[in-house]
Amino acid sequence: MSAKPAPEVTLQVTADLSLVLLVNAFTEQASLALGLGSAEALALTLASEEVFSHACRVAAPGCATRLAARGKGYRVEVELSFAARGFDLRALNLTSNVRADDEESLEEMGLVIASRLVDRLSVGDSRDGATLVLAKDRVYPPGEHVEPVTPRTRGPLSVRPAVSEEVKLVAGLARAAGSPEAVPESLAFPGKVVDQVAAGDSNVLVAASPGGHLAGAVLWRWASPRTVEFHGPFLFSAPPGPSDPPEGGPGRLLTEALVSAVARTRAVGLLTRNPTEALPRESFERLGTLDTRAGDAWVETPAYFRLLHEDPGSTAWAHRELEGFLGREYDRLVLPRDLRLTSDGGERLAPHSVLATEFRRGRSEAVLRPLRAGDDAAENLSAHVELLANEGLASVLFEMDVAAAWQARFTPGLLALGFRPRLLIPYGGQGDLVVFQRVGT
Amino acid sequence: MQISTENKGPALLIRLCGRLDAATSPEFEKRALEAVSLGSIRIIIDLAGLEYVSSAGLRCFLILAKKVRASGGALAVCGLAGMVSEVFQISGFQNLFPAGATVDDALRLLGTGEAQRDPGKERQ
Numbered sequence: 001m002s003a004k005p006a007p008e009v010t011l012q013v014t015a016d017l018s019l020v021l022l023v024n025a026f027t028e029q030a031s032l033a034l035g036l037g038s039a040e041a042l043a044l045t046l047a048s049e050e051v052f053s054h055a056c057r058v059a060a061p062g063c064a065t066r067l068a069a070r071g072k073g074y075r076v077e078v079e080l081s082f083a084a085r086g087f088d089l090r091a092l093n094l095t096s097n098v099r100a101d102d103e104e105s106l107e108e109m110g111l112v113i114a115s116r117l118v119d120r121l122s123v124g125d126s127r128d129g130a131t132l133v134l135a136k137d138r139v140y141p142p143g144e145h146v147e148p149v150t151p152r153t154r155g156p157l158s159v160r161p162a163v164s165e166e167v168k169l170v171a172g173l174a175r176a177a178g179s180p181e182a183v184p185e186s187l188a189f190p191g192k193v194v195d196q197v198a199a200g201d202s203n204v205l206v207a208a209s210p211g212g213h214l215a216g217a218v219l220w221r222w223a224s225p226r227t228v229e230f231h232g233p234f235l236f237s238a239p240p241g242p243s244d245p246p247e248g249g250p251g252r253l254l255t256e257a258l259v260s261a262v263a264r265t266r267a268v269g270l271l272t273r274n275p276t277e278a279l280p281r282e283s284f285e286r287l288g289t290l291d292t293r294a295g296d297a298w299v300e301t302p303a304y305f306r307l308l309h310e311d312p313g314s315t316a317w318a319h320r321e322l323e324g325f326l327g328r329e330y331d332r333l334v335l336p337r338d339l340r341l342t343s344d345g346g347e348r349l350a351p352h353s354v355l356a357t358e359f360r361r362g363r364s365e366a367v368l369r370p371l372r373a374g375d376d377a378a379e380n381l382s383a384h385v386e387l388l389a390n391e392g393l394a395s396v397l398f399e400m401d402v403a404a405a406w407q408a409r410f411t412p413g414l415l416a417l418g419f420r421p422r423l424l425i426p427y428g429g430q431g432d433l434v435v436f437q438r439v440g441t
Numbered sequence: 442m443q444i445s446t447e448n449k450g451p452a453l454l455i456r457l458c459g460r461l462d463a464a465t466s467p468e469f470e471k472r473a474l475e476a477v478s479l480g481s482i483r484i485i486i487d488l489a490g491l492e493y494v495s496s497a498g499l500r501c502f503l504i505l506a507k508k509v510r511a512s513g514g515a516l517a518v519c520g521l522a523g524m525v526s527e528v529f530q531i532s533g534f535q536n537l538f539p540a541g542a543t544v545d546d547a548l549r550l551l552g553t554g555e556a557q558r559d560p561g562k563e564r565q
Binding site: 020021024039042043045046049053097098099100106108110112113116117219265 | 459461462463464480492493495497499501503523527528532533534537
């Protein structure tokens with residue numbers, strides 16, 4: 001989804017533990033060369049060793065293994081692909097722990113360590129085998145507090161991409177100007193935003209006077225192969241009223257420039273889940289709302305969407321208990337979809353499901369994303385919810401991609417635990433994304 | 442990885458420097474178990490010089506601990522820092538062994554009384 005191809009280094013070996021030093025050297029040297037600091041490179045090396053060692057234990061002798069390290073400046077990903085299927089990856093769940101008196105648990109200890117040492121982890125299965133992608137981010141210093149300044153230059157505003165020092169300034173100004181719910185946590189590290197922009201993974205547009213005063217900004221990135229998500233517009237001086245941005249004001253100027261820029265890409269839609277007061281809402285469709293923690297209170301935060309190109313239509317797979325919600329939303333949003341219900345034909349499933357967990361502690365929120373279905377889907381969900389509640393998180397989201405029929409298996413468990421479908425994001429994943437939310441304990 | 446040993450009163454101090462991974466842990470396991478078979482049943486592992494430990498290394502600690510306990514001894518660790526400390530926390534191994542900040546702390550945890558004979562401590 002990035003505009004620029006990431007540099008890549010690859011290694012092909014057989015799954016043989018005697019080659020672990022070669023695998024470690026590859027991961028560490030590639031991580032350093034691709035931009036990680038020594039501590040992050042070492043953590044990624046250890047995670048890679050654990051996954052490779054696990055594969056050596058469970059894969060058939062001589063199983064082909066491919067490692068590919070990709071650098072984005074701010075992040076390095078190591079993809080490990082094995083020509084073998086059926087790995088039990090339950091140890092990647094946040095709820096997994098190690099019991100020293102249990103040999104089976106000790107066998108999975110490496111995967112538990114790997115999953116906790118990386119910043120992101122994804123799992124893929126194909127006809128050719130299994131793939132795990134481990135990602136580690138560079139460590140950046142937090143940004144300093146930035147005081148909004150009164151403009152001393154005048155003249156008509158124009159919108160253009162921000163240059164690197166401006167990107168850092170925008171990060172600081174947006175944090176100072178925006179409500180905490182509307183400002184992405186990533187802006188706490190301005191240097192990282194600069195590197196994300198350089199990698200083509202983020203974009204920053206500023207409304208500036210001819211003299212260079214920044215009156216506002218909007219940030220955007222790819223949320224999925226066909227949807228762009230934006231934050232803002234953030235206004236840094238003379239903010240307009242909540243419902244009536246002045247004609248040609250920075251909020252409207254930025255939004256129009258954003259739509260124009262994204263419309264030139266392959267994106268089908270433009271999304272915001274954290275709109276600011278400066279967003280001209282009449283230019284967007286309201287998707288639904290999520291409850292967001294703001295201090296001690298809950299705020300209902302709407303999400304907005306704009307279709308940029310003709311929707312070619314797609315198939316959506318759903319459990320029958322989600323049919324009503326999806327049918328209503330597809331009708332309301334006039335989205336051409338073939339809604340298909342999944343069924344239980346008694347086919348065999350993997351015994352254990354796997355969920356990825358993203359923490360958004362600043363919002364007292366966590367996001368669960370399914371990596372694999374399994375017979376224990378409901379129990380696994382329940383264990384995650386209990387753990388997250390014990391961590392003091394007030395809200396748990398679950399993102400279900402309706403292009404992947406296997407994800408529908410989580411629906412009964414979600415509803416039984418009190419999750420409710422709140423948002424349908426067109427093309428928010430490989431297909432449409434249903435966002436469930438559970439608030440409170 | 443470098444492995445060095447030293448007698449500390451009734452305990453055997455094993456210092457590990459470098460990386461304890463799937464390639465180097467068999468050598469550590471072999472040397473440590475040899476020491477136990479030669480009669481060292483109170484063991485301190487100093488990890489201050491260790492920058493990396495994988496699950497293969499952790500399993501060696503566990504095997505060693507079972508061996509010394511079976512012989513009526515005990516194992517303590519010290520010098521946990523950085524990523525090694527993080528790996529101990531993730532795996533829950535920080536609860537499996539007595540852990541001290543220093544070798545003297547670990548000696549105390551083993552109950553050898555050796556640390557009390559530290560001249561520096563006697564002057565206080």
